[in-house]
Amino acid sequence: MSQALVRIAAGWLLGLMLAVAGAIVAVNVVNNTVASAQQPVREYLDALQSGDGGRALGLLRATVPPSNAAMLDGTALQTATSRLSNVDIGDPEDQPGNRVMVPLEYTIDGSRLRSEFVLEKTGTEWLFFNTWAFVPSRLPTVDITVVNGSEAIVNGAAVNMPNGRNSFAVFYPGEYEASLNGQYFAAPATRATVTARDAPVAPLNLLTQATDRLKQDVAAKVKEFLDGCAGEAVKEQKLQPDCPFYYASNNRVQDGTIEWNVTKYPGVSIEPFDGRWVVAPLDGKATVEALQQNAFTGIWYPLKEEVDFSFTTRLDVTPDAVRVTPQLSF
Template sequence: MTDGADRAPGWESVPDADSLHGDRGLPPAMTATVGTAPGRDATSRRRPRRRTAVVGLVAGITASVLLLVVAGIGWTTGSDDHSAERPVQSFLRDVEDGHLADALETAGIHRGHDDVLLTDAVYARAGDRITAHRITSVEQGSDRAVVRAVVTQAGRGVPATFELERTGTDWGVFPVWSLRPPALGSVQVAVQGPPRSTVQVAGADVRTDAGGAAELRAFPGSYGVHLSGGEWFTAEDTRAAVPGFGAPATPVVVTTTLTDAGSRAASAAVDAWVDGCVASALPAPAGCSFSASGEDPASTWTDQKWTLGARPSVVIGGWASKGWAVQTRSPGSATFTARFSGPTGQGTATAGPIDVNASGWITTFGADGATFVPAVANGQSDSGS
């Protein structure tokens, strides 16, 4: 190393290399006490306090952020849980799972005495039930909401609309929505047979009214319809479809036909009616299709009677407005005779042969067989005199 005379210009203030080593040339005692100088020791004691303050500040900020995140998550979750679509989702899931009792409660639907199809057991026997659903829109106001969905039934998408109303709040913030009872579909059955017949709809007994009809509220699906007429009449099984919620129902017509036993009983009822008319001693038997006239009221009449010449031939068809129609294929005949005595003398009077018709209806069956009601009586268009 050269001395200071040999240094390049500008380097005069640069210390020698040997002087850059701080502990070289110092006495051993000084070297040992450099780290514990009074000034440096005070600085060392203050540093942990700064770190503690910084850590506390960071922890406070982190806690605030976490609170904001949790609050945001809670608000989002609460809003989702209180969306108007939630009751609709719950209702449709219960219907899909066959839990009708739960679905009725969710929707506020009251089950009446005649609602025999609104049970879990009956619905379990229904076909073409809802298998899935999809919410398509939610219109949510302050007090009212409309939720639209598409339900999958029998492999097809069927639109459905549900209305809700706000019935309160949770925690004073989130709305509580209640599903208004949706309009259900219905099974309509029209029996072409005796009124007040018992029909099985999905296994449930249903009694028709005086017109032979029955209408029952039902959830979406298809319901088997069966009518048993015992030994007298029969009907083919059919199914009633309920497409979606509130859709107009198509009546299912159950057509009855007489069995062989029913046809024999019907013919026997017609014969019994004819025999009753012929057994009358009156020239105009009540409720019959034939009568005799021309009696002289000044004479006394005795031994009055009808004699059947031939029975009418009839055909029994399907159910008409009042019963199974009975039509006269060819009329029978009857003759009326009587003895008389009076101002003109005495003798025997005869009227006939007179046509005997037997058109009418077989209205019902009972333990004694069939009941026949004639369509005409005493001299009307289907009678002779």
């Protein structure tokens, strides 16, 4: 009977030892997975990829610096992490003060990059499972400027650029792309990759240029002005009309024979200058034809001369219209 009891007790003891061992293994597995310091990093990355800025900010326990918050939520935030590939969350590395550093490696545009997150142990749950949280920090910013502009597109979101500049709070890791694609003004895209809260980020400078559409519209208005001026000069029969072109002659010209035609219209170049857009001086050619009388011989003979002309304009552009005002000096 005592031997049977011993066997029973031994069986119970073995079962208990196996249960304890299994529990220890389970606790270690949980502490190394869902309760590890890697888990908050996984959740943070998932929040970024979902465009959930509120959740990401809460997990990161970060403060937002004085800045524009357009990049902190929605599509703009999703776009920031959309180019991350081959993501690998590394093993935690011990740090002083009951903290660990969790490395995150990933690829953006073919470059292998790394971000590091410092977390601190905040306690345990159910006596055994560790709890971890990011060490509080402050979000980085990306500064953007635009030449002679008050708006831009950043990660697909339209943003205001007061006085041609703005600063945007951003999450990391992420890539931020700024561009301008207006019908009259545009700037090629430029990108910045943010890998850490304290890593310096070069400002994104949008080098705005006049679009072909604006140049074409200005050229059309210049042509309209010159053709109208030539037509008025013919109507008024003037060799020296109120136009950029004129012809001086001491001979008598027969009324009704004066004909003006623009033979070379100016090329249009639009450049930024002193906070505004200016049209470079407009150079062209015009031909005057008439019947003139020699002042000494009295003989009538044809006049046909091509003259060079040049003038400047004032350019005013609104989102819906272009106004070109010729600046003539007489």
